[in-house]
Amino acid sequence: MTNVASNAEESHLREFFSTAGEIERIRVSAPKANATRKAYIEFTASEAVSAAVLLNGCLLLNHPLNIVECAYPVAEDANFEDRVELNALETGSDGLARLGWSNEVSEQDVNEALRLMEMSKMSLSTGDMDRREDQITALYRILLDTAVTSGQFSVSYVDAVKIATTKGYSKQALDQCLQDFSALDVWILDEQQNLIFVDTFVESEEDEITALYRILRDTAVTSGQFSVSYVDAVKIATTKGHSKQALDQCLQEFSALDVWILDEQQNLTFVE
Numbered sequence: 001m002t003n004v005a006s007n008a009e010e011s012h013l014r015e016f017f018s019t020a021g022e023i024e025r026i027r028v029s030a031p032k033a034n035a036t037r038k039a040y041i042e043f044t045a046s047e048a049v050s051a052a053v054l055l056n057g058c059l060l061l062n063h064p065l066n067i068v069e070c071a072y073p074v075a076e077d078a079n080f081e082d083r084v085e086l087n088a089l090e091t092g093s094d095g096l097a098r099l100g101w102s103n104e105v106s107e108q109d110v111n112e113a114l115r116l117m118e119m120s121k122m123s124l125s126t127g128d129m130d131r132r133e134d135q136i137t138a139l140y141r142i143l144l145d146t147a148v149t150s151g152q153f154s155v156s157y158v159d160a161v162k163i164a165t166t167k168g169y170s171k172q173a174l175d176q177c178l179q180d181f182s183a184l185d186v187w188i189l190d191e192q193q194n195l196i197f198v199d200t201f202v203e204s205e206e207d208e209i210t211a212l213y214r215i216l217r218d219t220a221v222t223s224g225q226f227s228v229s230y231v232d233a234v235k236i237a238t239t240k241g242h243s244k245q246a247l248d249q250c251l252q253e254f255s256a257l258d259v260w261i262l263d264e265q266q267n268l269t270f271v272e
Contacts, residue, residue, distance in 0.1 A: 003063050017055070
């Protein structure tokens with residue numbers, strides 16, 4: 001499997017796959033800075049493998065796992081990461097051949113399997129893509145705070161560049177932020193890329209949504225868990241004079257921005 005969180009331990013994987021069946025052994029690739037890892041799990045029974053594959057896409061430590069059945073066991077002396085990658089390629093190629101009603105794997109099947117693997121890596125990546133999204137969201141918050149503090153609800157492009165670079169962000173990330181949130185009608189950009197917040201966005205109701213986000217963020221950071229239960233969120237919001245309706249809107253809006261993940265009970269967990 002791929003996209004295993006960098007802080008995942010063998011115990012996490014063992015507990016996660018315990019429902020599938022009895023585990024014979026677990027091998028996890030060495031951790032690398034800001035990178036996800038690969039893992040190989042061998043079960044005592046073949047039925048457990050089928051059950052484990054059904055967990056593909058499920059979250060482990062906020063990372064959706066990319067799980068495939070290996071074509072054959074990984075040898076102890078094999079290059080671990082290359083073997084996992086090759087197993088995924090072989091399994092994918094064989095599956096595509098079967099979908100084409102063929103018993104032979106063609107070059108086209110291999111090429112398509114490679115393409116799908118790359119697409120999977122892109123969709124599941126929590127490395128560079130996550131860091132980019134974090135930058136865009138962080139820059140938006142900085143620009144929002146700047147506009148609100150000034151009372152003008154606008155920020156010139158010259159000032160935005162100064163603010164962004166002073167805080168360690170690149171001009172490229174700033175430009176991406178300006179375009180992304182302009183597309184969401186959060187602000188309007190003129191020809192010089194100066195931004196003006198849309199009136200409907202800076203009304204009191206939206207200010208309340210932003211205020212609730214900050215309250216929940218501070219609560220999560222203070223607790224060290226980076227999560228807040230819905231019950232606690234309601235208590236905190238109402239204690240500070242906010243309505244449950246505003247809280248629910250805040251949860252949904254920032255979930256749509258991938259700031260946090262909501263479970264079925266509306267408990268939130270911040271995205272790493």
